[in-house]
Amino acid sequence: MSELEKIKKELEELNNKVKELEKEKNKKWKLKKGDEYYCFDFREEGIKAYFYRDDYVDKINFILGNYFTKNDDMKECKNKVIKTIEKLELLTELQNYAEEINEGWKPDWDNEDEYKYHIYFNFDAKVFENDYCWKRKGLNETVFKSKELAEQAIEHFGERLNLLIEG
Numbered sequence: 001m002s003e004l005e006k007i008k009k010e011l012e013e014l015n016n017k018v019k020e021l022e023k024e025k026n027k028k029w030k031l032k033k034g035d036e037y038y039c040f041d042f043r044e045e046g047i048k049a050y051f052y053r054d055d056y057v058d059k060i061n062f063i064l065g066n067y068f069t070k071n072d073d074m075k076e077c078k079n080k081v082i083k084t085i086e087k088l089e090l091l092t093e094l095q096n097y098a099e100e101i102n103e104g105w106k107p108d109w110d111n112e113d114e115y116k117y118h119i120y121f122n123f124d125a126k127v128f129e130n131d132y133c134w135k136r137k138g139l140n141e142t143v144f145k146s147k148e149l150a151e152q153a154i155e156h157f158g159e160r161l162n163l164l165i166e167g
Contacts, residue, residue, distance in 0.1 A: 105145040117150040
């Protein structure tokens with residue numbers, strides 16, 4: 001094996017190691033009882049905490065992704081937490097809006113003749129659209145009693161809906 005081939009092989013091995021480390025870095029850290037972690041408090045300052053799992057504050061921090069190690073980039077962590085909160089706020093606002101404009105209507109999932117409309121993002125056309133279904137509902141999917149109401153919701157929330165499709 002020539003010197004060049006050896007270097008290429010070593011470089012390939014290093015690249016594979018970098019990929020493995022990147023994967024590991026992006027994995028969600030699983031907290032165990034008693035683990036020390038950092039989170040943002042109501043003043044948006046990073047503070048040290050201990051995970052007890054039975055504590056509602058720990059549960060909320062876990063759900064929001066509001067936990068990190070002292071070695072993590074606090075600015076990056078804070079941005080992720082803020083983005084998660086903004087998505088949850090928008091989902092709640094969308095659900096409340098649907099309840100209001102559906103005027104008490106509740107979908108009957110046993111009735112195949114009743115169309116239920118939902119909003120989705122068409123990645124080919126790069127627009128939000130609506131479609132109907134009878135027997136299925138996606139996770140966190142808000143349904144409307146008519147096509148017109150789903151279109152009204154798209155218009156009402158406009159560009160803000162992009163937040164829900166961002167990674």
